[in-house]
Amino acid sequence: KISFDQYLRHAEINAYLDQLAQDYPETVTVSPIGQSYENRSMNIIRISSSSGPSSKPVIFVEAGMHAREWISPALSLYIINQLVENPNNSRLLEDIDWIVLPSMNPDGYEYTWDVNRMWRKTRSPGVECDGVDGNRNFGFHWMEQGASDRECSDSYAGKEAFSEVEARNLRDILAATANISAFISLHSYGQYLFYPYSYDDVVPDNWQELRYLADLVKDVIFAINGTKYTTGSSTEVLYPAAGCSDDWAMGGAGIKIVYVFELPGGGEHGFDPPPSRILPVCAETWEGIKVIADYVAQNA
Ligand code: 0X9
Numbered sequence: 001k002i003s004f005d006q007y008l009r010h011a012e013i014n015a016y017l018d019q020l021a022q023d024y025p026e027t028v029t030v031s032p033i034g035q036s037y038e039n040r041s042m043n044i045i046r047i048s049s050s051s052g053p054s055s056k057p058v059i060f061v062e063a064g065m066h067a068r069e070w071i072s073p074a075l076s077l078y079i080i081n082q083l084v085e086n087p088n089n090s091r092l093l094e095d096i097d098w099i100v101l102p103s104m105n106p107d108g109y110e111y112t113w114d115v116n117r118m119w120r121k122t123r124s125p126g127v128e129c130d131g132v133d134g135n136r137n138f139g140f141h142w143m144e145q146g147a148s149d150r151e152c153s154d155s156y157a158g159k160e161a162f163s164e165v166e167a168r169n170l171r172d173i174l175a176a177t178a179n180i181s182a183f184i185s186l187h188s189y190g191q192y193l194f195y196p197y198s199y200d201d202v203v204p205d206n207w208q209e210l211r212y213l214a215d216l217v218k219d220v221i222f223a224i225n226g227t228k229y230t231t232g233s234s235t236e237v238l239y240p241a242a243g244c245s246d247d248w249a250m251g252g253a254g255i256k257i258v259y260v261f262e263l264p265g266g267g268e269h270g271f272d273p274p275p276s277r278i279l280p281v282c283a284e285t286w287e288g289i290k291v292i293a294d295y296v297a298q299n300a
């Protein structure tokens, strides 16, 4: 049984997914999308009320891109837990299939447990410094702005677009999955809800829809505990950053509803909210995620 009073190691995350696949074989499928640089298995969980093929719209959730942002995988597990183990949420499976990738950067994540709590990047070796910022490595307007060509930078974009196997694994599963209506990337921290694009000061054709829905999410989250989110394209409200997975999801994979959550911070460095904060942050954000789900169910 999962409890949200502690953060889990990569192996424990995968063990939880496997447990669910065993306990709920009619709704849950767990499959590897590939391995990390250090050969850890990157698993997705598909949650669907229709076993076998389905033509429902899919919501795809990606977590753990940045190793130190521990609240991100934690929230992805909470989403899975709510969808699979809370019967009150069965309506969320009526019109939607869910796919969650809880551990986008397993090597970096384990490194934050064992060696350096503030590690952000992947762990592929470099000459001067190791690792690439996965969220600068995607091949849509790669390296144009807000990314670094210096190995030792925390926003090092890599030698080339998709140099990182983890980014290629996500790219390939997005391409291989039909009917993805929404893509949600979970990060921390800052209480932002971004929609694309982040490579430059441009917005997609449907920016008004994205803005409207972002503001609904923001209001619902605020109503719970007064947590204030800022909404907008990340270029306009934070900074430009080319090569992010959300820009790829929209510009490369053609997904129309795309968001990045920058979850609330905590702890000494902002990236380490104490375990007692896991549950409140997950619970309030889940209310926002459900707003996106209802919108997708009605409009996809
Ligand atoms: O810099 C990033 O990759 C993200 N911030 S974080 O503190 N989690 O590292 C912001 C991403 C930029 N915005 C979008 N991808 N939309």
Ligand code: ZN
Pocket (backbone or CB within 6 Å): 065, 066, 069, 187, 188
């Ligand atoms: Zn991040």
